[in-house]
Amino acid sequence: MASTTCGWCGRLTHMTLVGEVFEIPESYQLGPERGDLYAAAFRCDSETCARLSIGQARLHFAGYPGMQELKTRMQQVHLTWTPQSVSRPAFPDVPDQIASAASEAHACLSIQAYRGAVALARAVVEATAKDHGIVRGSLASKINELGERNLIREFTRQLAHEIREGGNEIAHGDLADEPMPPEDAEAIIGLMDEILQEVYQAPAKMLRLKKSREEREQRNAAQAAEA
Numbered sequence: 001m002a003s004t005t006c007g008w009c010g011r012l013t014h015m016t017l018v019g020e021v022f023e024i025p026e027s028y029q030l031g032p033e034r035g036d037l038y039a040a041a042f043r044c045d046s047e048t049c050a051r052l053s054i055g056q057a058r059l060h061f062a063g064y065p066g067m068q069e070l071k072t073r074m075q076q077v078h079l080t081w082t083p084q085s086v087s088r089p090a091f092p093d094v095p096d097q098i099a100s101a102a103s104e105a106h107a108c109l110s111i112q113a114y115r116g117a118v119a120l121a122r123a124v125v126e127a128t129a130k131d132h133g134i135v136r137g138s139l140a141s142k143i144n145e146l147g148e149r150n151l152i153r154e155f156t157r158q159l160a161h162e163i164r165e166g167g168n169e170i171a172h173g174d175l176a177d178e179p180m181p182p183e184d185a186e187a188i189i190g191l192m193d194e195i196l197q198e199v200y201q202a203p204a205k206m207l208r209l210k211k212s213r214e215e216r217e218q219r220n221a222a223q224a225a226e227a
């Protein structure tokens with residue numbers, strides 16, 4: 001289906017095929033897979049965007065396909081898109097340096113740069129521990145200490161341990177030597193998100209609610225005194 005998150009406007013939208021489908025000459029193709037690579041221009045259906053992206057797919061035909069058949073198939077199959085949509089979530093209650101590294105970890109994950117994502121997630125958790133005066137020991141022991149000081153839930157501390165038991169740990173030293181399957185990188189980024197949520201975002205939300213309750217009580221008390 002020619003629907004995707006548009007790499008220009010960031011909306012999940014339908015993409016309309018414009019013009020012809022081109023076969024990419026084999027000699028120009030990058031990577032180990034060869035042959036039967038097709039590309040076409042698509043326009044974003046969002047009226048405020050309407051910019052062009054390139055969709056690519058490997059298609060296999062019994063005989064030599066006509067243009068109409070190529071166009072039909074290009075609108076049915078899963079395409080890879082250029083530009084790609086890059087996710088850069090904001091972490092508003094997290095200190096700026098840590099928040100921007102966490103946002104970059106998500107950007108890496110969204111373009112399948114899994115080692116980069118995990119390296120940044122590790123730096124984010126290290127910086128979070130350091131921000132709370134925890135500077136000694138391995139990253140695993142720092143996560144334990146975050147748990148002991150009730151900055152993260154016991155469940156989250158165990159989750160970090162579980163990811164480590166699974167073979168790919170957030171605290172591993174030899175990223176370049178390790179394979180990094182997408183699901184492991186996603187689990188580690190999820191753990192980073194959970195740690196930021198518990199250490200910064202949830203307490204900040206609670207303080208905002210407390211502040212607005214106290215302000216409301218003060219207003220009510222002032223009105224009662226006037227009456």
Ligand SMILES: [Zn+2]
Nearest residue numbers: 006009044049
């Ligand atoms: Zn768009």
